[in-house]
Amino acid sequence: MVELLEKAEAALGAYGPAILFYGMAGLVVAAAVYAVLAKKIDHGAFSLMACFTGVAGLYALLGSDFLAVAQVVVYVGGIMVLVVFGVLLTDRLPIEFRQITRETAVQGLAVAVPVAVALLWAALGTAWPERAPAAPLPEGTTEGIGVLLMTDYLLPFEFSSLLLLIALVGAARLARGGRK
Amino acid sequence: MTGPLLLAAGGHPILDIGLGHYLVLSAILFSLGILAVVARRNAIGVLIGIELVLNAANLNLVAFGRYTDAGLRGPVFALFVILLAAAEAAIALALLLNLFERTGSVSLDEADQLKG
Numbered sequence: 001m002v003e004l005l006e007k008a009e010a011a012l013g014a015y016g017p018a019i020l021f022y023g024m025a026g027l028v029v030a031a032a033v034y035a036v037l038a039k040k041i042d043h044g045a046f047s048l049m050a051c052f053t054g055v056a057g058l059y060a061l062l063g064s065d066f067l068a069v070a071q072v073v074v075y076v077g078g079i080m081v082l083v084v085f086g087v088l089l090t091d092r093l094p095i096e097f098r099q100i101t102r103e104t105a106v107q108g109l110a111v112a113v114p115v116a117v118a119l120l121w122a123a124l125g126t127a128w129p130e131r132a133p134a135a136p137l138p139e140g141t142t143e144g145i146g147v148l149l150m151t152d153y154l155l156p157f158e159f160s161s162l163l164l165l166i167a168l169v170g171a172a173r174l175a176r177g178g179r180k
Numbered sequence: 181m182t183g184p185l186l187l188a189a190g191g192h193p194i195l196d197i198g199l200g201h202y203l204v205l206s207a208i209l210f211s212l213g214i215l216a217v218v219a220r221r222n223a224i225g226v227l228i229g230i231e232l233v234l235n236a237a238n239l240n241l242v243a244f245g246r247y248t249d250a251g252l253r254g255p256v257f258a259l260f261v262i263l264l265a266a267a268e269a270a271i272a273l274a275l276l277l278n279l280f281e282r283t284g285s286v287s288l289d290e291a292d293q294l295k296g
Contacts, residue, residue, distance in 0.1 A: 017197060018197055021197040021201060025201070025205045028205065028209065029205070029208055029209070029212075032208075032209055032212045032213075032232055033212060035212075035216070035228055035232070036212050036213075036215055036216040036219075036220075036228070036229065036232070041222055041224050041225055041228075044225065044228055045224070045228065048228050048231065048232070051232070051235070052231075052235065055235050055238070055239060058202070058205075058239060058242075059239075059242055061197075062202070062242050062243060062245075062246045063246055064242050064245070064246075064254075064255045064258075066255065066259075067242060067255045067258055067259060067262075070259060070262055071262065074262050074263075074265075074266055075231075075235075075262065075265075078266060079231065079265060079266055079269045082269050082270060082273050083224065083227065083228065083231075083269065083273070085273070086224050086227070086273045086276055086277070087224055089277060089280070100219045100220065100221075101221075104218070104219045104220070104221060105219050107218055107219065108214075108215045108216075108217075108218040108219025108220075109215065109219075111214055111215075111218045112211045112212070112214045112215035112218065112219075113211070115210070115211050115214050116207060116208070116210075116211035119206075119207035119210060119211065120204060120207050123200065123203035123204055123206075123207050124200060124203075124204065128199055128200075128203075128247070128248070129248055129249075141252060141255060144252045145252055145255060145256055145259065148252055148253070148256050149256065149259075153256055153260075156260060160260060160263050160264075163263075163264075163267055164263065164266070164267055167266075167267035167268075167270055167271055168270065170271060170274070171270040171271050171273070171274040172274075173274075174271070174274035174275055174277075174278055175273075175274040175277050175278065
């Protein structure tokens with residue numbers, strides 16, 4: 001983490017980390033906006049991929065190297081492949097189902113704007129118990145996460161493997177549809 | 181909200197962006213996801229919105245893990261969320277393919293029957 005910030009500082013000056021944050025935040029928000037508003041759903045899906053990559057960059061900036069890699073592998077590599085398959089397999093729809101109409105846009109904004117106001121109010125109006133970031137671990141977070149998963153979080157870890165197995169079998173069964 | 185300063189190896193401070201920036205970004209992402217969930221009629225568009233919401237929540241978890249005493253528990257929780265998102269996406273797309281095979285569309289307005 002500190003190396004990343006130091007490299008950013010060396011390349012971009014003292015404001016390097018801030019430039020990195022705002023660059024990635026801009027990418028994430030722009031890609032997310034396009035993913036939500038794109039007329040063609042396949043364009044939206046690829047835009048979402050860019051958004052997830054930007055989020056992975058933010059994880060790296062936050063010092064969570066393991067999570068940044070997991071984000072790229074699972075989201076960009078796995079979930080997005082699923083979404084793109086879904087788009088390709090169902091992309092024979094009449095155009096009106098792809099678009100956001102005036103009516104649904106009003107409904108969406110009626111829900112999303114109050115949510116945004118409430119969240120921003122909470123995020124900016126609360127005095128969070130902030131402390132200076134801890135001294136970053138030179139060896140990264142992977143070992144610590146592994147130890148936590150094998151000790152404190154062993155039960156959720158085992159349950160999640162069970163859940164993935166059930167989801168896998170269920171998805172395979174469902175995707176066969178009516179065919180026996 | 182000013183970011184706390186991080187000390188580089190040479191002892192001079194590096195500007196580190198604060199917790200508030202991440203919370204605001206996450207709030208924006210979350211609201212965009214909600215917008216997609218409500219405004220889209222295409223089920224895949226709704227799925228994209230759900231993924232945005234989950235990513236916004238994850239960003240918050242990791243940011244809190246870094247800037248508060250939660251430590252590594254934030255990233256571990258986010259890891260479980262990623263895992264659930266993977267299971268959810270697989271199931272959702274299997275359901276969508278099934279729906280598409282039966283009705284020829286993935287419009288949520290047409291998928292209003294519990295028994296079909």
